[in-house]
Amino acid sequence: xxxxxxxxxxxxxxxxxxxxxxxxxxxxxxxxxxxxxxxxxxxxxxxxxxxxxxxxxxxxxxxxxxxxxxxxxxxxxxxxxxxxxxxxxxxxxxxxxxxxxxxxxxxxxxxxxxxxxxxxxxxxxxxxxxxxxxxxxxxxxxxxxxxxxxxxxxxxxxxxxxxxxxxxxxxxxxxxxxxxxxxxxxxxxxxxxxxxxxxxxxxxxxxxxxxxxxxxxxxxxxxxxxxxxxxxxxxxxxxxxxxxxxxxxxxxxxxxxxxxxxxxxxxxxxxxxxxxxxxxxxxxxxxxxxxxxxxxxxxxxxxxxxxxxxxxxxxxxxxxxxxxxxxxxxxxxxxxxxxxxxxxxxxxxxxxxxxxxxxxxxxxxxxxxxxxxxxxxx
Amino acid sequence: xxxxxxxxxxxxxxxxxxxxxxxxxxxxxxxxxxxxxxxxxxxxxxxxxxxxxxxxxxxxxxxxxxxxxxxxxxxxxxxxxxxxxxxxxxxxxxxxxxxxxxxxxxxxxxxxxxxxxxxxxxxxxxxxxxxxxxxxxxxxxxxxxxxxxxxxxxxxxxxxxxxxxxxxxxxxxxxxxxxxxxxxxxxxxxxxxxxxxxxxxxxxxxxxxxxxxxxxxxxxxxxxxxxxxxxxxxxxxxxxxxxxxxxxxxxxxxxxxxxxxxxxxxxxxxxxxx
Numbered sequence: 264x265x266x267x268x269x270x271x272x273x274x275x276x277x278x279x280x281x282x283x284x285x286x287x288x289x290x291x292x293x294x295x296x297x298x299x300x301x302x303x304x305x306x307x308x309x310x311x312x313x314x315x316x317x318x319x320x321x322x323x324x325x326x327x328x329x330x331x332x333x334x335x336x337x338x339x340x341x342x343x344x345x346x347x348x349x350x351x352x353x354x355x356x357x358x359x360x361x362x363x364x365x366x367x368x369x370x371x372x373x374x375x376x377x378x379x380x381x382x383x384x385x386x387x388x389x390x391x392x393x394x395x396x397x398x399x400x401x402x403x404x405x406x407x408x409x410x411x412x413x414x415x416x417x418x419x420x421x422x423x424x425x426x427x428x429x430x431x432x433x434x435x436x437x438x439x440x441x442x443x444x445x446x447x448x449x450x451x452x453x454x455x456x457x458x459x460x461x462x463x464x465x466x467x468x469x470x471x472x473x474x475x476x477x478x479x480x481x482x483x484x485x486x487x488x489x490x491x492x493x494x495x496x497x498x499x500x501x502x503x504x505x506x507x508x509x510x511x512x513x514x515x516x517x518x519x520x521x522x523x524x525x526x527x528x529x530x531x532x533x534x535x536x537x538x539x540x541x542x543x544x545x546x547x548x549x550x551x552x553x554x555x556x557x558x559x560x561x562x563x564x565x566x567x568x569x570x571x572x573x574x575x576x577x578x579x580x581x582x583x584x585x586x587x588x589x590x591x592x593x594x595x596x597x598x599x600x601x602x603x604x605x606x607x608x609x610x611x612x613x614x615x616x617x618x619x620x621x622x623x624x625x626x627x628x629x630x631x632x633x634x635x636x637x638x639x640x641x
Numbered sequence: 642x643x644x645x646x647x648x649x650x651x652x653x654x655x656x657x658x659x660x661x662x663x664x665x666x667x668x669x670x671x672x673x674x675x676x677x678x679x680x681x682x683x684x685x686x687x688x689x690x691x692x693x694x695x696x697x698x699x700x701x702x703x704x705x706x707x708x709x710x711x712x713x714x715x716x717x718x719x720x721x722x723x724x725x726x727x728x729x730x731x732x733x734x735x736x737x738x739x740x741x742x743x744x745x746x747x748x749x750x751x752x753x754x755x756x757x758x759x760x761x762x763x764x765x766x767x768x769x770x771x772x773x774x775x776x777x778x779x780x781x782x783x784x785x786x787x788x789x790x791x792x793x794x795x796x797x798x799x800x801x802x803x804x805x806x807x808x809x810x811x812x813x814x815x816x817x818x819x820x821x822x823x824x825x826x827x828x829x830x831x832x833x834x835x836x837x838x839x840x841x842x843x844x845x846x847x848x849x850x851x852x853x854x855x856x857x858x859x860x861x862x863x864x865x866x867x868x869x870x871x872x873x874x875x876x877x878x879x880x881x882x883x884x885x886x887x888x889x890x891x892x893x894x895x896x897x898x899x900x901x902x903x904x905x906x907x908x909x910x911x912x913x914x915x
Contacts, residue, residue, distance in 0.1 A: 283909040286902070286905060286909055287906045289902040289905070289906065290900075290903040293898050293899050297899070365856070370882065382794055384878075384882070386871055387695035387696050387713065387793065387877075388695055388698075388793060389794050389795075391794050400795075402794070402795035404698070407698070407702075519880075522879075525795065525796070526796075528795050528797050529789075529797070530791070531795070
C-alpha cells in the first residue's frame with residue numbers, strides 16, 4: 264500500500280512520524296480532490312466543440328439519412344408531466360407505463376435492419392421489447408409473461424405494442440417530433456452541445472401559437488452520424504424539460520445478432536397475436552364514436568364522449584382496487600367550470616384534460632382556458 | 642521478508658480471532674438463516690399472494706434466486722450489521738479489553754496493524770456474503786431445484802454460467818461492504834467502547850439507506866455508496882450491465898480512500914491507555 268510505503272519502512276522517519284497531526288491533511292486533500300474533480304469534470308464536459316455550424320435545413324436533411332446503421336447504448340428518460348402519483352397495481356416493476364414519471368433507464372440495441380431490442384430497467388427487474396424481422400416479443404420479468412406480435416408484411420418499424428405510448432428510443436422520439444413539423448412551427452438550430460460524450464447539433468422546434476403548453480422541442484443530433492441522441496420537450500410551465508429522453512452512452516459498432524433472437528423462457532405465459540390481429544388501435548373510443556377535433560397543430564384539442572358505464576364506478580361501489588383508486592384520484596382533482604358547464608380538470612405540464620359532469624373528455628396540449636373554449640365551441 | 646511473514650502471521654491470528662468468537666459464529670448462523678427462511682416461506686405460502694417483485698418473483702422457479710433474494714434483503718441490515726460488529730471489535734474492542742496494548746508491544750507499526758485490521762474486516766465481510774449465498778443456493782436448490790437460469794431479460798443461461806455470475810455478485814457486494822468497513826475502521830479508532838462503534842456504523846449504513854429512499858433527495862443519491870449496492874442485480878441481465886456497478890465501485894473507492902486515511906491519521910495519535 265502506498266500509505267504504508269510512506270511511513271513504515273523500518274527505521275525510516277517520515278514527516279508524518281515527526282508530526283502526526285499532518286496526517287489529517289491526507290484525507291482532507293482526498294476529499295478536496297474527489298469533490299473538485301467531480302465539479303471540474305462536469306464543467307469540462309459542457310465545453311464547446313469544433314463542429315462546423317449547420318442551418319436547420321441542412322440539419323433536417325442530414326437527419327433523414329443518418330450515417331450509422333447500428334446503434335446501441337444506455338438511454339435515460341426523465342418525465343415530469345405533472346401527473347398525480349398513480350398507485351396502479353399494474354405499475355410494479357419495469358414496464359412501459361413507468362416511463363410516464365420520474366427517471367428511468369433503458370438499454371437499446373438496433374442493427375438498423377429489422378433487429379432491435381429495448382430493455383427497460385428497474386431494480387432487479389426488466390421489461391424487454393425485442394424485434395426480429397416480423398416478430399416482436401414483449402417480455403415482462405415481473406409478470407413472467409411474453410406477448411408475441413407478428414407484424415404485417417409491409418414494413419412498420421415503429422409499430423410496436425399499442426400500450427407503449429411514449430417513445431422508447433431517441434430515434435423513435437425524433438421521428439415523431441419531426442412528423443409534427445408544419446407551418447405552425449419555427450425550426451432553428453442552436454450551436455452545439457455534448458450528449459453521451461459526443462458533440463451534437465441541436466435542432467429547436469418552437470410552436471408558433473401562444474396557447475400551447477409546449478414551449479419548445481430540442482432534438483440533439485450526433486455531429487458525425489446525425490443519429491438523434493437526445494430529445495427534450497420543454498413546457499411553458501417550468502424551466503427544466505418536462506420530458507427528456509437521451510443516450511447516456513452510445514456505440515455505433517455492430518450489434519451481436521444473438522440479442523435479437525428471443526426464445527420465451529420456460530415457465531412464461533405466452534400470448535400470441537398473429538399477423539392481422541394488429542389493426543389500427545381503436546382503444547380511444549371503445550363504443551365507436553370518433554373523437555371530435557377542435558383546432559390545428561399544437562393547439563389541437565380532442566373531445567370524446569366517455570361511455571356512461573366507464574364513469575359508473577366513480578359514484579357507486581367500484582368493482583376493483585384499481586377502480587377504487589382511479590375513482591378516488593378523480594374525486595381529488597380540482598373542479599372547474601365555464602360556459603361549457605363544469606367538470607374535473609387535470610393540469611399536466613404538457614397537456615390538460617377536462618372531464619365534464621355530462622361525460623365529455625377533452626384533452627390537448629393547451630391551457631385549461633383554451634380547452635374550455637374548445638369545449639364550448641364543440 | 643520477515644516483515645511480510647509477521648504481517649501474514651498477524652492476519653492469521655486476526656482471522657482466527659474473528660472466526661473463533663462465539664458472537665460471530667452466532668452471527669454467521671443468523672446470516673444463513675435468512676435464505677432458509679425465505680425458501681421455507683415461499684414453499685409453504687399460498688400462491689394467491691402474488692409473485693412479488695425482483696428476485697423473489699423468480700425464486701420458486703430456480704433455487705439460485707433464493708440466494709439473490711437473500712443477498713438483496715440482507716444488504717439492508719444484516720450484512721452491514723455484521724461489518725459493524727467486526728469493525729467495533731477491530732480497534733475499539735481491543736482497546737477496551739486491553740489487548741491492543743499487547744499487540745503494539747510486539748514490533749509492529751501502527752499503520753501496518755491498521756492495514757491488517759482492515760484486510761481482516763474485508764475478509765470477514767466476504768465470509769458473511771459467501772455464507773448467505775451458499776446457504777441460499779443450498780436451501781433454494783433443496784426446495785425449488787437448480788437448473789438453467791432465466792435472466793431478468795428473459796434469456797436463459799446454463800447453471801454453470803449463472804454460478805459464475807453469482808460469484809461476481811459475491812465479489813461486488815464484498816467490495817461494497819469494504820467501503821462500509823473503512824468507515825467502521827475509522828469509527829473504531831474514535832472510541833474504546835466497541836458497542837458504541839457498532840451502533841454508530843449501523844446508524845451510518847441505515848441512515849444512508851433512508852436517505853437513498855427519499856426521492857426528493859435524489860441529488861445526494863449518487864454520493865451514497867448504498868445507492869449502488871443492489872446494482873449487483875445488473876449481472877443477471879443479458880448482456881451484463883456494468884454502468885451502475887462501475888459507478889458504485891468508484892464511489893466505494895473514494896470512501897475507502899478517505900476513511901482509511903482518516904483512520905490512519907487518528908490511529909497515529911490515539912493514546913492506548915489500557
